[in-house]
Amino acid sequence: MQYKEMFNIENMNFADKIYIFDTTLRDGEQTPGVALTVDEKIQIAQKLNNLGVDKIEVGFPASSNGEIESARKINDLDLQSTLVGLARSLKNDIDAVLDSDLGYIHTFIGTSPLHRDFKLKKSKEEIIDSAVSAVEYAKDHGLTVEFSAEDATRTERDFLLEIFSQVSDAKADFLDVPDTVGVLTPLESRELITDLKNKLKTPISVHFHNDFGLATANSLAAIECGADQAHVTVNGLGERTGNCSLEELVMTLKVAYGIDLGLDTTRLYSLSNLVGRLTGVKMPVNKPIVGDNAFAHESGIHVHGILNNSSTYEPMSPEMVGHSRRIVLGKHTGANSLKSKLKEYHIDLNDDQFDSVFSQIKSLGDSGKCVTDDDLVSIAITELASARETPIIIKGMSISMGANVSPTATVKLEIDGVEKETAQTGVGPVDAALSAVRELIQEDIDMELEEYNLEAITGGTDALAEVFVVSSDSHGNKSTGRSTNQDIVMASILAVLDSINKLLLIQRTQ
Structure with missing residues (x-):
C-alpha cells in the first residue's frame, strides 16, 4: 500500500534523482565498541551492493593501514556501488584515499564557531582556504569530490553559504550538510535545505545524526525540499545515538511517499541481521522495519484483522523487506489467533480440546508469560494425548x-x-x-x-x-x-x- 495521495507530495520539491550514501562501514563503525575486520567489511559491502545503494563509504583510509587494505580489497570486488573514502581537508588524508585506489572522496572540515575556535583554532579565511585547497587537490587527481562542512547546522548561515560557494567554484561535485550533533528539527531542516537549494547549484547531501531521535525525520524533510542525497547507516548505527537509518528512510520513501529508489528492499532484513551479528549491536525488538516485533501481533482484535487483510494493522507487508509475520500468543490472544497457529502446525483439535488449550494459553499469559510456538505445540500435543x-x-x-x-x-x-x-x-x-x-x-x-x-x-x-x-x-x-x-x-x-x-x-x- 502507498499513501502518496494522503500527503499531497506533488507540492514537494523532490530531486529528479535521490542518492543513498551508506556510511555503515565508516560512521557506523564509529559506534562505541564496534570494530570490523577486513573480511567483515567485505561481507557488509557485498550485501549493500546487492541491495543497490548508490554509494558505500568504506572507511577513513588515513586512520590506519588496515583501512587502506580493506578499501583496496573492497575495490577489487568490482561492485556496482560507488566506493567512497573519508578524508580531512589535508593533503596527507587525500593521498591516503588515492593510495586506496578509490575514485570518490568525502572531505570535510569544521565550520561552526565551536569547531573553528576550540578544535581547529583557525579563522574563517583559513577554513575556506583549507577547504578549497583540498577540493582542488582532489579534483586535480581525478577524484569525484563531496565536501562536508562539519557541524554545518551550528554554522552561521552566511559563512556556510560562503564556504559552499567557494568549494562549488572549485568544482566540488556534492555539498554535504552534516547535523553533527543532531540538533535539527524537521522544520529547521526544511528551511535550511530550501535556502541552500535556492542559492546553490551544486547537488546537496545531508548527513544527520540521531541525538534527539530525529535523524530520519530530518532527512525526509530535507529530501522533501530537494536534497539530492542522504547519508544513512544500516540499523541507524553511528557515533553516540547513531545516524539516519537506511531501512527506515528507504521504506518510508517507498511506502509513504511512493518513491521507489530502485533498491531490492527484500534484502533489508538479512542485511540488518548480518550487521547486527558482525557489530554485536543487537536491535531492539521494536526497531522499525527490521525489529523482531515489526510484524508481530498478539491482540486478538489485531490478529483477526490481519488474517482477513494484513493492511488493517500493517503499513507494509513483511515480504517487502524480507521479514516475516509472527502471531504471538499470550493474554491478549483471541480464538482466531490460536486457530491460525494450530492450522499452521497441522494440529486438529475438537471443540473441548481447543477450549482447554485456549484456557491454558490465557492462563500462562495472565501469569506474565509470552507463549512461544514451541510452547503451543507441546501443550496441544499433550492435550491430544490426554484424549486417548x-x-x-x-x-x-x-x-x-x-x-x-x-x-x-x-x-x-x-x-x-x-x-x-x-x-x-x-x-x-x-x-x-x-x-x-x-x-x-x-x-x-x-x-x-x-x-x-x-x-x-x-x-x-x-x-x-x-x-x-x-x-x-x-x-x-x-x-x-x-x-x-x-x-x-x-x-x-x-x-x-x-x-x-x-x-x-x-x-x-x-
Missing part, C-alpha cells in the same frame, strides 16, 4: 521437603477405576514422585524407564518444562511419553503415565 483411553489417571500429587531430609512424594492414581495412593522418598522430588508411580503400578505392569529427557522450552524461571521419556515392558514393547507443564515434577509424572498407558493399551490388544 487412559487406564491410569493421576488424581493428586504433593511433595514435602526439609533441610537434610530426602524429599517425599505422595501420589494418588486411579487405575482402571480404582484409586491407589502411596508415598515414596527419592534423591530429588522427581525421583521420589516416579518411585511412587512405580510402586502403584507394579501389580498392573512391569515397566522400565529407559530414557528421561527434560528441557526448558523457553527461558526464565517460569519456563514451561517439556519431559520426554521412553519406557519398556517385560514383553519387549517400548513406548514414548511426552508432557508439558510449568511444574517439572508434574510434567515428569504425566510423561511417564503417558508412556505407561500406551504400553497397557498395547498389552491389552495383543
Whole structure:
C-alpha cells in the first residue's frame, strides 16, 4: 500500500534523482565498541551492493593501514556501488584515499564557531582556504569530490553559504550538510535545505545524526525540499545515538511517499541481521522495519484483522523487506489467533480440546508469560494425548521437603477405576514422585524407564518444562511419553503415565 495521495507530495520539491550514501562501514563503525575486520567489511559491502545503494563509504583510509587494505580489497570486488573514502581537508588524508585506489572522496572540515575556535583554532579565511585547497587537490587527481562542512547546522548561515560557494567554484561535485550533533528539527531542516537549494547549484547531501531521535525525520524533510542525497547507516548505527537509518528512510520513501529508489528492499532484513551479528549491536525488538516485533501481533482484535487483510494493522507487508509475520500468543490472544497457529502446525483439535488449550494459553499469559510456538505445540500435543483411553489417571500429587531430609512424594492414581495412593522418598522430588508411580503400578505392569529427557522450552524461571521419556515392558514393547507443564515434577509424572498407558493399551490388544 502507498499513501502518496494522503500527503499531497506533488507540492514537494523532490530531486529528479535521490542518492543513498551508506556510511555503515565508516560512521557506523564509529559506534562505541564496534570494530570490523577486513573480511567483515567485505561481507557488509557485498550485501549493500546487492541491495543497490548508490554509494558505500568504506572507511577513513588515513586512520590506519588496515583501512587502506580493506578499501583496496573492497575495490577489487568490482561492485556496482560507488566506493567512497573519508578524508580531512589535508593533503596527507587525500593521498591516503588515492593510495586506496578509490575514485570518490568525502572531505570535510569544521565550520561552526565551536569547531573553528576550540578544535581547529583557525579563522574563517583559513577554513575556506583549507577547504578549497583540498577540493582542488582532489579534483586535480581525478577524484569525484563531496565536501562536508562539519557541524554545518551550528554554522552561521552566511559563512556556510560562503564556504559552499567557494568549494562549488572549485568544482566540488556534492555539498554535504552534516547535523553533527543532531540538533535539527524537521522544520529547521526544511528551511535550511530550501535556502541552500535556492542559492546553490551544486547537488546537496545531508548527513544527520540521531541525538534527539530525529535523524530520519530530518532527512525526509530535507529530501522533501530537494536534497539530492542522504547519508544513512544500516540499523541507524553511528557515533553516540547513531545516524539516519537506511531501512527506515528507504521504506518510508517507498511506502509513504511512493518513491521507489530502485533498491531490492527484500534484502533489508538479512542485511540488518548480518550487521547486527558482525557489530554485536543487537536491535531492539521494536526497531522499525527490521525489529523482531515489526510484524508481530498478539491482540486478538489485531490478529483477526490481519488474517482477513494484513493492511488493517500493517503499513507494509513483511515480504517487502524480507521479514516475516509472527502471531504471538499470550493474554491478549483471541480464538482466531490460536486457530491460525494450530492450522499452521497441522494440529486438529475438537471443540473441548481447543477450549482447554485456549484456557491454558490465557492462563500462562495472565501469569506474565509470552507463549512461544514451541510452547503451543507441546501443550496441544499433550492435550491430544490426554484424549486417548487412559487406564491410569493421576488424581493428586504433593511433595514435602526439609533441610537434610530426602524429599517425599505422595501420589494418588486411579487405575482402571480404582484409586491407589502411596508415598515414596527419592534423591530429588522427581525421583521420589516416579518411585511412587512405580510402586502403584507394579501389580498392573512391569515397566522400565529407559530414557528421561527434560528441557526448558523457553527461558526464565517460569519456563514451561517439556519431559520426554521412553519406557519398556517385560514383553519387549517400548513406548514414548511426552508432557508439558510449568511444574517439572508434574510434567515428569504425566510423561511417564503417558508412556505407561500406551504400553497397557498395547498389552491389552495383543
